[in-house]
Amino acid sequence: MGAGGVIVTVCLNPAIDVTYRVLELSVGRSHRVLEVHARAGGKGVNVARVLHQLDEPVTVAGLCGGATGAEIAADLQRSGLPAAFTLISGQSRRTVTVVDARDATVFNEPGPPVSAAEWTAFTAAFDEIAKAGRVVVASGSVPPGCPDTAYAELVAIARANGAAVVLDAEGEQLRHALGARPDVAKPNAAEVAHLFGRPVTTRQDARDAAQLLCDSGADAGIVSLGAEGFVAVTPSAVFDVRLPRRIRGNQTGAGDALAGAIARGLARHDPWPELLADAAALSAAAVAVPVAGSVAIDVMAEVRPGVVVQKV
Amino acid sequence: MGAGGVIVTVCLNPAIDVTYRVLELSVGRSHRVLEVHARAGGKGVNVARVLHQLDEPVTVAGLCGGATGAEIAADLQRSGLPAAFTLISGQSRRTVTVVDARDATVFNEPGPPVSAAEWTAFTAAFDEIAKAGRVVVASGSVPPGCPDTAYAELVAIARANGAAVVLDAEGEQLRHALGARPDVAKPNAAEVAHLFGRPVTTRQDARDAAQLLCDSGADAGIVSLGAEGFVAVTPSAVFDVRLPRRIRGNQTGAGDALAGAIARGLARHDPWPELLADAAALSAAAVAVPVAGSVAIDVMAEVRPGVVVQKV
Numbered sequence: 012m013g014a015g016g017v018i019v020t021v022c023l024n025p026a027i028d029v030t031y032r033v034l035e036l037s038v039g040r041s042h043r044v045l046e047v048h049a050r051a052g053g054k055g056v057n058v059a060r061v062l063h064q065l066d067e068p069v070t071v072a073g074l075c076g077g078a079t080g081a082e083i084a085a086d087l088q089r090s091g092l093p094a095a096f097t098l099i100s101g102q103s104r105r106t107v108t109v110v111d112a113r114d115a116t117v118f119n120e121p122g123p124p125v126s127a128a129e130w131t132a133f134t135a136a137f138d139e140i141a142k143a144g145r146v147v148v149a150s151g152s153v154p155p156g157c158p159d160t161a162y163a164e165l166v167a168i169a170r171a172n173g174a175a176v177v178l179d180a181e182g183e184q185l186r187h188a189l190g191a192r193p194d195v196a197k198p199n200a201a202e203v204a205h206l207f208g209r210p211v212t213t214r215q216d217a218r219d220a221a222q223l224l225c226d227s228g229a230d231a232g233i234v235s236l237g238a239e240g241f242v243a244v245t246p247s248a249v250f251d252v253r254l255p256r257r258i259r260g261n262q263t264g265a266g267d268a269l270a271g272a273i274a275r276g277l278a279r280h281d282p283w284p285e286l287l288a289d290a291a292a293l294s295a296a297a298v299a300v301p302v303a304g305s306v307a308i309d310v311m312a313e314v315r316p317g318v319v320v321q322k323v
Numbered sequence: 324m325g326a327g328g329v330i331v332t333v334c335l336n337p338a339i340d341v342t343y344r345v346l347e348l349s350v351g352r353s354h355r356v357l358e359v360h361a362r363a364g365g366k367g368v369n370v371a372r373v374l375h376q377l378d379e380p381v382t383v384a385g386l387c388g389g390a391t392g393a394e395i396a397a398d399l400q401r402s403g404l405p406a407a408f409t410l411i412s413g414q415s416r417r418t419v420t421v422v423d424a425r426d427a428t429v430f431n432e433p434g435p436p437v438s439a440a441e442w443t444a445f446t447a448a449f450d451e452i453a454k455a456g457r458v459v460v461a462s463g464s465v466p467p468g469c470p471d472t473a474y475a476e477l478v479a480i481a482r483a484n485g486a487a488v489v490l491d492a493e494g495e496q497l498r499h500a501l502g503a504r505p506d507v508a509k510p511n512a513a514e515v516a517h518l519f520g521r522p523v524t525t526r527q528d529a530r531d532a533a534q535l536l537c538d539s540g541a542d543a544g545i546v547s548l549g550a551e552g553f554v555a556v557t558p559s560a561v562f563d564v565r566l567p568r569r570i571r572g573n574q575t576g577a578g579d580a581l582a583g584a585i586a587r588g589l590a591r592h593d594p595w596p597e598l599l600a601d602a603a604a605l606s607a608a609a610v611a612v613p614v615a616g617s618v619a620i621d622v623m624a625e626v627r628p629g630v631v632v633q634k635v
Contacts, residue, residue: 031432033430036428038348039426039428041426041428042428042430043433044430044432045433045434078397100368107419107430109430113351115351116349116353117352117354118354118419119354119355120359121359143544
């Protein structure tokens with residue numbers, strides 16, 4: 012294992028996430044930015060941050076380039092997060108979120124172009140990184156130029172190296188990667204609905220969708236209902252998972268915390284009911300914190316005993 | 324002179340100016356950025372770009388720091404603009420302009436903090452740079468931590484080295500710097516109105532304000548009326564300057580082009596009427612281009628013969 016983590020998160024399209032606080036956002040006007048916050052983000056980075064906060068050894072693998080890529084690498088180093096990036100010639104993206112007293116308005120730059128040679132170099136590097144990992148989390152957007160089968164290739168490489176895979180992807184990436192048989196597929200509900208062409212609103216919808224994820228190749232499928240908890244179809248049973256109370260806050264980081272908790276449970280070989288209850292509590296603990304990639308440890312501890320995991 | 328320019332522009336608070344094109348800006352929503360443009364900006368940089376486009380030798384002197392500072396230096400190098408920056412430990416700012424089909428919405432980050440030692444280091448460097456310059460253009464905002472007398476000090480240093488000074492400042496910086504006797508003061512009309520506590524709307528208002536700039540210490544005062552042209556109070560005479568036609572476009576870069584043209588005329592020892600006519604034409608040529616720091620050479624050539632410079 013060496014310095015590498017037991018868990019490897021993949022972040023193909025990392026970003027510098029910038030937050031601007033302004034008095035009031037008004038279209039067509041000029042604004043003085045009162046405060047600037049910037050830190051490295053992207054789903055794979057946020058999953059790694061959560062695991063790091065839980066003292067789990069974790070490594071971020073991905074692509075980065077340009078001045079923004081250098082900022083990302085420097086920020087991860089400051090955060091104590093080991094990273095193994097393949098350098099690309101394009102410039103990594105930034106996101107800008109403008110926050111005033113009422114709203115958050117988000118601007119997402121497009122990802123940098125990735126050449127075929129750069130993608131090949133990354134898969135070779137990932138083949139080495141995966142050898143040291145017990146679990147790989149493959150999540151988040153894929154920059155332009157990567158093949159539609161990017162995640163499918165990474166799932167195959169991870170499995171060939173004996174690592175379990177948690178997949179949180181979308182669109183064609185998700186469709187192809189399911190065929191590569193990830194251990195757990197955990198796309199967000201909107202993506203599952205899009206993939207299978209059917210709405211996911213009720214608990215029964217979520218169960219059906221999770222089953223379809225398994226039918227498409229995943230060993231287990233997890234579909235979230237946000238504050239209502241989630242549904243897991245596993246090789247041994249189908250589980251309904253419910254939180255003891257509604258947590259107020261920011262849903263954006265909940266999916267990343269869920270993915271991180273699943274990876275942690277797989278790495279420990281936890282039984283499904285325990286893994287799922289931990290995952291629900293950690294996801295709630297992420298909602299309680301306004302910024303993605305952080306969890307409120309006290310909320311996790313408080314919520315955990317009340318999580319209900321029910322075999323269906 | 325060496326590699327340095329005949330004209331030195333001061334840019335104490337340079338920026339990376341980023342433009343995001345989006346389909347439609349909607350407060351509280353998430354936006355895919357369709358196009359990203361980024362280039363070094365700030366008034367001193369934009370004045371230098373205009374002069375460079377006219378093949379005038381020019382050097383940008385200023386403060387920059389952090390990753391954004393490195394981006395600024397790299398972008399100026401790509402543009403072929405010699406720069407002499409004093410490095411500071413703070414991070415230079417970015418500006419983000421979000422453009423959709425109807426509006427431009429601007430977010431200006433605050434400038435980096437500048438320590439007393441950094442300011443002293445810059446004034447020492449500027450003392451050397453000014454020796455090589457025939458004209459200094461001191462324009463734009465001043466980052467926090469610099470003294471209120473920052474521009475006053477630079478005007479004094481430039482004059483002690485035999486360089487003429489064009490001043491385009493605001494607030495306390497303007498007030499103090501006028502006392503250091505710049506050759507030409509060319510603040511924008513809103514700043515002049517603020518400084519003297521009286522509106523500048525009519526041509527007579529502009530004439531009075533320009534006279535007050537001279538009474539406050541400037542050898543010459545120029546006050547612009549936007550598309551209506553400008554008024555210049557010089558040691559020899561008072562001039563009304565009018566454009567032959569209204570130029571449609573973006574007023575933001577007009578003031579920087581005006582400052583650049585004045586500096587160019589001073590460097591050449593042009594007589595006032597010729598200098599002012601050139602400045603009016605160049606300012607119009609800047610309005611014709613959507614981005615600050617660029618001029619439409621054909622518009623300048625077309626407008627120039629029709630500019631009317633009238634002794635009052």
